[in-house]
Amino acid sequence: MNSKSPKIMVLYASYGDGHYQASKAIEASFHQKGIHHVILLDLMAMAHPVINGLTKFVYMQSFRTLPAVYGWVYNITKDMQPDTPFSNILHSFGMRKLAQMITDHEPDLIIHTFPQLVMPKLMKKTGLSLPLVNIVTDFDLHGRWIHPEVDRYYVATEDLRNEAVSRGIPEHRVLASGIPIKPDFEQTHEPDPRFTSKLDSRKKTVLLMAGAYGVMQGIRDMIQPLVDSEEFQVIAACGKNTELQRILQEQYGDRPNFQVFGFVNEVARLMQTCDCIITKPGGITLSESLASRLPMFLYRPVPGQELNNALYLESKGIASVAYTPSALVHQVKELFAAEDNLLQRQERIELLRRPNSADVIVNDILEQWFSTEETPVSVTADAELAPMGAI
Template identity: 50%
Template structure:
């Protein structure tokens, strides 16, 4: 009798691109390695569409207009307990929709790439023997991710693995795989642009290429001022990714149409190729973009990180020697000049990045999950 393919449900949220990108990376690996049936579900959007829209708006506005308040709330709740009164409320959203989905789809395992953890309580209520795993998508560990009834954790680093263990999670349940990103950041033949020369002009001798991820979750603060300063530096080529911000791209195109070393891009599928053609990157410190930069071996410059997970991500990588933080345009330009004029500094950062680099995190996560499902498709709990 032929055994049916495993069915896996991945729960994510659309608060920025990172959580869904992680979900898609895992989905691709599971389908390729295990021929699984994989379904993605934006639980908050499906279960509470009005509230989802409101909270996304509030999140974005607080992120942009009152970042200090956002950071204060993030840090004061960082040590929260899942089974506290606050934790019960926070993890109660989406329970009804999730119950309907479980009854309909009957998954063999559920993955979270966003810490909306209605499932542990629902699993007990429904009497299900259903493995649950969490994929932490930052270099910082907020208490929302931690729940004693989660069967497996996948985290960015060994430091997070140790921290989760110190906060009560059995260490055998925690794997330091890295944050899942698209396979094209590791495999040169995957998702490559048809003719890279048409998109990314060839390097000239003694030219440094700086990639600016300006469209990472909104607009990189002060991008026009940054470009104005950088455009004056000799032997520097700028590749500016504006994402879905068409207005920003139009402004930059108008300003630098005749500049021979400034190239702008909208929302493109060949960021891996752009990173491979670059020597440095300026970005907002989201977990996914940082992981993509690390996979590409790029020294990272972080500009004005927002307090909360962004700042904590940036501080961690700066502590490890893989990134530098700039809080003013002048400081950012100086960091660029230092790295361009002193190759040994960039070399040291690359060496630090190599220590953080994890080989194919999405594949590692998929392989580990598939191993747990081989025998009984019951539980990934190893204790």
């Protein structure tokens, strides 16, 4: 065990916002425990800014124009092995920059919130030895996350833990921690007038979140029947898509049961204001919705990890998947038509919630690798943990 205050390096990527948000949640938990030397590194952006910009563009366009192609590539590579030539290429970008950052910051442990596993190759090349941790940020497990040199895996659910073990990861290296989200999702907030001032307490409030970049398709087709109904009111969060926000404001801004916002920082407060959510099935948003106990309606999930996320939550009875606006509106109305429907959905949500996931992960890391009198730690999770000496 190491008695000094640890230095932690978190490697993420800016494809969407989820990996960064998970990294910030882990950083906040370390800070809360008095550990302030935490470096967040967007490795591809720093090492290869041109390639990073190009791949981000292709990634975003694949969601809009070629989702089937993206899903095909994701699925045919899902079982990829870490020693294949393709894996070696994917996990080699940024090695020189990472070596430089490790020299500069001398971290004691590396955390990945994105499956760009440069470290195993770098350690083999240089003889460096550091503990490696993977935090899987979806409800689905792609082969890119799996590598024999990774010491610890934190996953969303027991089902995903069992899948990881079935794919060859030693059982004692995998903890069903949940996906880390900001700590304010575990707090009860006072109503925020910015969100509540126009709300009618007699109506159910539907939150429509278009993602960080506002790329969810068919938004206007979803909003129209909901705001035309006497039962519902809609709050739309458009992320960084200012054009979408402008269009929705022009089209529905004069409706008393509609509000529109751009990028919202106070997502926990916003979610606690609402009765259900329509959203893209990204791992972080789904985890935030679970923490907020919101029934989920997932519209036209993109093939790949988002579709797999959606199908998993649907199989657990806590999310509904729709491919047309009319089907989605029918699902929303059906949920609130009978109290038993809603109670059953909420009971299933409670079974899958993983409160305080970031703290569970950080506590486990500290217990496995670091011990200080100033930083008492405890592990709260369902999985039995083995000492690092057994790993």
